[in-house]
Amino acid sequence: MxxxxxxxxxxxxxxxxxxxxxxxxxxxxxxxxxxxxxxxxxxxxxxxxxxxxxxxxxxxxxxxxxxxxxxGLPGGQWYQDVPTVTITADPAMKLHVESKGNAFDLAYSTDVVLWTKRQEKHTEIKAADLVYVGYGIKAPEWGWDDYAGQDVKGKIVVIEVNDPGYATGDPKLFSGRTMTYYGRWTYKYEEAARQGAAGAIIVHETGAAAYPWTVVQSSNTGAKRDIDRDNKGMDRVSVEGWMTGESAVKIFSAADQDYAALKKSASTRGFKSVPLKVQGSVAFDNMITTSKSHNVIGILxxxxxxxxxxxxxxxxxxxxxxxxxxxxxxxxxxxxxxxxxxxxxxxxxxxxxxxxxxxxxxxxxxxxxxxxxxxxxxxxxxxxxxxxxxxxxxxxxxxxxxxxxxxxxxxxxxxxxxxxxxxxxxxxxxxxxxxxxxxxxxxxxxxxxxxxxxxxxxxxxxxxxxxxxxxxxxxxxxxxxxxxxxxxxxxxxxxxxxxxxxxxxxxxxxxxxxxxxxxxxxxxxxxxxxxxxxxxxxxxxxx
Ligand SMILES: [Zn+2]
Missing domain, CATH: 3.40.630.10 (Zn peptidases)
Structure with missing residues (x-):
């Protein structure tokens, strides 16, 4: 040195x-x-x-x-084809929530924003159990697994945005205030899919997400473009989305749980995910179109x-x-x-x-x-x-x-x-x-x-x-x-x-x-x- x-x-x-x-x-x-x-x-x-x-x-x-x-491509080609698909979910949808003796709907756009990345004409989840998985992180290098001992197959997981290091400011947890990949919303959906969940909904919080709910709305409603994956997106969870903090409070109280207290415990080592004894249902149709774009590649x-x-x-x-x-x-x-x-x-x-x-x-x-x-x-x-x-x-x-x-x-x-x-x-x-x-x-x-x-x-x-x-x-x-x-x-x-x-x-x-x-x-x-x-x-x- x-x-x-x-x-x-x-x-x-x-x-x-x-x-x-x-x-x-x-x-x-x-x-x-x-x-x-x-x-x-x-x-x-x-x-x-x-x-x-x-x-x-x-x-x-x-x-x-x-x-x-x-x-850069074989045969003297400059262009790499990038096949894309655009999926537009019908906005006439709602998330129906049911617990023992309690039922209510969360409205599309104001309370929840949901979509699918699967190329399917119809998306539906019927009365699936909701499970709170904290930050929804499985990170062996940090010795962290929010899914440990929890089977979420066919269930809807409710997830916090960002990571425990951000939440606590503790420099020894993940990278402290600096966001890791595990804090990104894209990661949350990918991990939920690996765990076999049917749905994955992130709870919005302006500070932790670094943008307000209006941005969640504007960037996730309407037509959503994706690459036209070889597996047609079938390895994704069926339903991805966000809910407002208020919606989370409503769901957790229907499950007789204190959202704020659970959220706090989610950023402590050894947190165990919590089945909420609440079921969620959602159904919507999708409009699907495909097109092609290109990367340009040259080489020396x-x-x-x-x-x-x-x-x-x-x-x-x-x-x-x-x-x-x-x-x-x-x-x-x-x-x-x-x-x-x-x-x-x-x-x-x-x-x-x-x-x-x-x-x-x-x-x-x-x-x-x-x-x-x-x-x-x-x-x-x-x-x-x-x-x-x-x-x-x-x-x-x-x-x-x-x-x-x-x-x-x-x-x-x-x-x-x-x-x-x-x-x-x-x-x-x-x-x-x-x-x-x-x-x-x-x-x-x-x-x-x-x-x-x-x-x-x-x-x-x-x-x-x-x-x-x-x-x-x-x-x-x-x-x-x-x-x-x-x-x-x-x-x-x-x-x-x-x-x-x-x-x-x-x-x-x-x-x-x-x-x-x-x-x-x-x-x-x-x-x-x-x-x-x-x-x-x-x-x-x-x-
Ligand atoms: Zn740019």
Whole structure:
């Protein structure tokens, strides 16, 4: 440890002066050009499976080709098909709850939001027992199993959002306030399905979920897009959903249980799930349609170890046409995520025009359907074009920081993988620092495409330019970021602007370039740390 610190210090001293004037390897003009092009109104906000998709993926593959990449798929193909299905549940449904001498209905949208991911015309659960499973977590590496000794087959499980570390703030429970994968709602449904439950309903709480009930409503009612899974979603629970905190109180009191007390005990070690002696019934019809979207994949084959891969990824899709604001109904997605696509293309150019070819192959992927729930990356993860155990790692870019030159970089979900010290080495060598993310409890690491790769074991880095802007007043960067989130994020006004700082973004990407360049030229295999939720998957995949 000591030698590491000393040598790192020498590195800092010898490179700081040089780093300040160093011209970026990554060309900021490419980032600008790509954003200006694909965030223009001609691309209609890049909605997947629309004519705008054809235009977008054609542009990206032409750029890949122009910058010297080879098509990533067999037969000289640039596009990986991503079959999708859209399931729309009939909103004329309710959750009927019955206990001894008590019966009531919970209304759709106001009290509960339910759906299915199974491709079935009709969904129905008849008088299934409800079981409170606390946080619904089975995590061997944390010695935690909420399902221990409880058979939930055919039953409806009621689950808390987030994890016990968040609830207690105890740094020794899971990752403390930092959300783990076990805290994500997606995990809750997956685990409930593995346990054989018929239904899984999460109790909403604004703080723990990091968003209000209105967001649960708007993102889960109406048409829900999913990938068209080989098993037609039949390995999922029949009914997934959310209920309000008030609905939970109502159900628990019908079962003569104190919800607040049970919720408290759920975050203590040794918690045992509780059958509620209450039955739930629900029935609804589904409208099902299918379509196809595409990931765009290019590669620079390596020299001596071409069958090993390093990835750069960014999603190309955005929201397409959206509710109009001041007469503008195109969500252009300039920052989110034309900028990330610009980053992938600029990195491709930097590698292709580098002096020396890399030993391992470098792969560049523009992913689809991120905005629909990380679906393009999930499809890739379950239908990998390059073998996952041969994929060394990768970096995902979702919304580049183009506010201005920052003294710092931010790593999201820090403390997970051995990619982080490699990245930190280059950050420090550039005379910069790494800042912690603002809201580790919000689980941002699980909210973009790198997570789909992590889930199948591939170590991924999620980092971005920091907010400590050189030459600006102290809160300037954070203020700009907050303004973007409040006024432009997922709005028609996320548009191209010449004031965006493409050159600073390129400097940030230089650090990503260096990490990829190092890993494309070594024999090492950085892994997840032992405590990371993806370590066991990776170890099994490498075996
Ligand atoms: Zn995005």
């Amino acid at each position: 000591k030698t590491f610190t000393t040598s790192l210090l020498c590195l800092v001293l010898s490179t700081t002066a040089y780093a300040a004037t160093e011209k970026p390897v990554v060309d900021g003009r490419i980032i600008r050009e790509v954003i200006k092009e694909i965030s223009s109104d001609a691309y209609e906000g890049r909605g997947p499976a629309t004519p705008a998709e054809d235009k977008t993926i054609a542009y990206i593959s032409q750029q890949f080709q122009a910058h010297g990449l080879k098509p 084959p390596g020299t001596s170890h071409a069958d090993e891969y390093f990835l750069y990824t960014a999603h190309w899709d955005h929201l397409g046409h959206c509710p109009p604001v001041k007469g503008d109904d195109i969500c252009n997605g300039a920052v989110d995520n034309a900028s990330g696509v610009g980053g992938v293309i600029a990195l491709a150019e930097a590698f292709a025009h580098g002096k020396k070819k890399t030993q391992r192959s470098v792969v560049f992927i523009a992913l689809t359907l991120e905005e629909s729930g990380l679906l393009g990356s999930e499809w890739y993860g379950t239908h990998p074009v390059f073998p996952l155990p041969k994929t060394v790692g990768g970096i995902n870019m979702d919304s580049l920081q183009m506010i201005g030159p920052a003294r710092d970089m931010i790593v999201t979900g820090a403390g997970k993988s051995e990619l982080e010290p490699i990245f930190a080495k280059y950050v420090i060598a550039a005379g910069r620092t790494i800042s912690p993310e603002d809201h580790p409890e919000a689980g941002h690491f699980f909210r973009s495409d790198h997570f789909s790769f992590a889930k199948v074991g591939v170590p991924m880095l999620d980092a971005s330019g920091g907010l400590n802007i050189i030459g600006a007043r102290p809160r300037y960067g954070r203020q700009q970021q907050e303004d973007y989130t409040a006024l432009h994020y997922h709005q028609p006004s996320d548009e191209f602007n010449e004031d965006m700082d493409f050159m600073s973004a390129a400097k940030d990407l230089d650090l990503f370039y260096k990490v990829g360049l190092e890993l494309a030229n070594t024999r090492t295999w950085p892994n997840w740390y032992k405590s990371a939720e993806f370590r066991m998957v990776r170890d099994a995949s490498l075996r």
